Amino acid sequence: MSKVVFKLEDDISTDVIYPGRFMATVLPTETPQFAFADYTEFNSKLKNKEIPPGSVLIAGNNFGCGSSREQATSTLKGHELTVVAKSFARIFLQNSINLGLKTVICPGIEGEVGDEIEVTHDKVINKTSGKSSDIIPLPSARQAIIDAGGLIAYTRKRLIEKHKK
Secondary structure, eight states: OEEEEEEOOSOOBHHHHSOGGGTTOOOTTTGGGGTTTTSHHHHHHHHTTOSOTTOEEEEOSSBTBSOOOTHHHHHHHTTTOEEEESOBOHHHHHHHHHHTOEEEEOTTOOOOTTOEEEEOSSEEEETTTOOEEEOBOOOHHHHHHHHHTSHHHHHHHHHHHHHHO
16 A cells, blocks of 8 residues: 655646756656655655655646656656556656556546555555545556566566577
8 A cells, every 4th residue: 555645636747747947867867856846845755765665646637748758757767656647648658658657547536645545456445535446557568568667677578588488
C-alpha cells in the first residue's frame, strides 16, 4: 500500500512538473531535484527524501500535457513516484513507459493527500475512504516495458533471453 502525497487537478503541463527554466539540466540523475519546483513545499519534501519511493500522486485528466519534454517523466521516475491520473497526455504516457515510470489510468480516481491507496491489476482501492475505481489497463507489451524498468532495461532483458537460447 502507498500513501497519496500530492493531489493535482486537470491539465497539469510538463512545465509544471519540470519547469522549462531548468531545461539545461537533462541528465536523469540531476532532473529529480526540479520536480514541481514551483510547488516549493512539495519540492522540498522530495529533495529532502521525506517522500518514500512508491508514494502516489493523484491527478485529474490530461496529466503531462504541453510538451514532449522527457525530463518531466525522468524527474518523477527519479523519486520512484506512482502517478494515478484520470487520463494522461499521449506523449507523457509514452515517455513514462519508455522510462519505466509507474503510471495508472483510473478515470474514477478519488482521494486526498494522506489517503492509503492500493493499486491492483484492475483497480485502485482507496483504503481510507473504502472506495475503489477501475483501471484502464495498458496493453500488455507496454506494461511489460514499465515492469522491466523502462525500454532500455526491457530491451536488454529480451536480448539476454534471446542469447541464452
